[in-house]
Amino acid sequence: MGTVTSATEQPETPAAGRTAPIPRLIATDLDGTLLRDDKTVSGRTVAALAAAEAAGIEVFFVTGRPARWMDVASAHVHGHGLAICANGAAVVDLRGGGRFVEVRPLERADARVIVERLRAAVPGTSFAAERTTGFHYEPRYPPYQLDPGATVAPAEEFLADDFAGAETAAGEPCGPILKLLAHHPELAPDAFLALARTAAGEHGSITRSSPTALLEISGLGVSKASTLAGYCAEHGIAPEEVVAFGDMPNDLEMLGWAGTSYAMANAHPEVLAATTHRAAANNEDGVAAVIERIVRAACG
Known part of the structure; x- marks a missing residue:
């Protein structure tokens, strides 16, 4: 496997019922x-x-x-x-x-468009970004696990092109964005997911795994x-x-x-x-x- 690759299309789904008795x-x-x-x-x-x-x-x-x-x-x-x-x-x-x-990775340009569209479509949304080198989140975003090395700043700042050259607390250059996270304090999780996919689904793969209204956004595909x-x-x-x-x-x-x-x-x-x-x-x-x-x- 390579070190960094672009997103690809979703794999084809096999025909229903084709199973092997002993999996590999x-x-x-x-x-x-x-x-x-x-x-x-x-x-x-x-x-x-x-x-x-x-x-x-x-x-x-x-x-x-x-x-x-x-x-x-x-x-x-x-x-x-x-x-x-x-x-x-x-x-x-x-x-x-x-x-x-x-x-x-999720490209920074796509991440910025997603933030812009969700701010407009779902007011009250706050954001965070998971990079290979660390975590960044907005002041209103609820951190689910404390990370003393995280950067707290507006999403527009930690998603900016020039932020990629900044250094983490450990002195490492900031790496690619693995996923963008979006949180809403009031919406039901599935309703938030549907709104987000309508507003910005062509710029990333939007899903959820939390019982709260927390969305996880990866590169398209x-x-x-x-x-x-x-x-x-x-x-x-x-x-x-x-x-x-x-x-x-x-x-x-x-x-x-x-x-x-x-x-x-x-x-x-x-x-x-x-x-x-x-x-x-x-x-x-x-x-x-x-x-x-x-x-x-x-x-x-």
């Missing part, structure tokens, strides 16, 4: 899926992940989380050591200290599905050989692309409607239970 790769979301609500990985799940790898089935974490939030899962990565982060905007080597293997599809194509893995798990709208493309997909029992209604297979809720180790069945079949 398991792709799983983290929050609300693999992780319990307290953000831990249960002992049962740890054992299931290890058993899958021992059976020759590759496990890939595919999450909306930035690389800097991957400590919850980095100890449980096997095989390749890679994870797809920021809804497909980055492939990260968790064994290599969080090194970026591939980056698919960037998604969990398109980045996972690229990895699988490079390694000769067909969609029919992939089993995927997810619970929120940012998982929909991936669940539609994979040959076999499971919605968690606690999933968003749109995810439940789009999938035919169900896993028990995240707090009930639903992913682990399915992986255990897969491994038993693989081991005969």
Whole structure:
């Protein structure tokens, strides 16, 4: 994989019903899926992940989380050591200290247009930007996890062309934008998502994974599905050989692309409607239970 690539079109979805009895790769979301609500990985799940790898089935974490939030899962990565982060905007080597293997950025010009259009269409929206080198947010944006190295400034400032040459608190040049985040303090999450897609959808891929009105905006064509599809194509893995798990709208493309997909029992209604297979809720180790069945079949 290259270091920085442009966004590509979404991968084609395989025909319904084409599945393989023994998959070659398991792709799983983290929050609300693999992780319990307290953000831990249960002992049962740890054992299931290890058993899958021992059976020759590759496990890939595919999450909306930035690389800097991957400590919850980095100890449980096997095989390749890679994870797809920021809804497909980055492939990260968790064994290599969080090194970026591939980056698919949101261009600053598109980010600025999105900010301008959402400010006009949805007054009261505040913004943040996740870069490869750190986090930047507006004074009214609610930081979901404190970051002492973050820059607090208007979006027009941290998205400006000349800001790219500024230095972070660690003295590093600011890197590409992985995703823009938009928050609204009053709107219902799905209503905010619909308004944002109408106002600015041609400039980025807009989705959500939070229970609050927090939108995640990547480069046009960037998604969990398109980045996972690229990895699988490079390694000769067909969609029919992939089993995927997810619970929120940012998982929909991936669940539609994979040959076999499971919605968690606690999933968003749109995810439940789009999938035919169900896993028990995240707090009930639903992913682990399915992986255990897969491994038993693989081991005969």
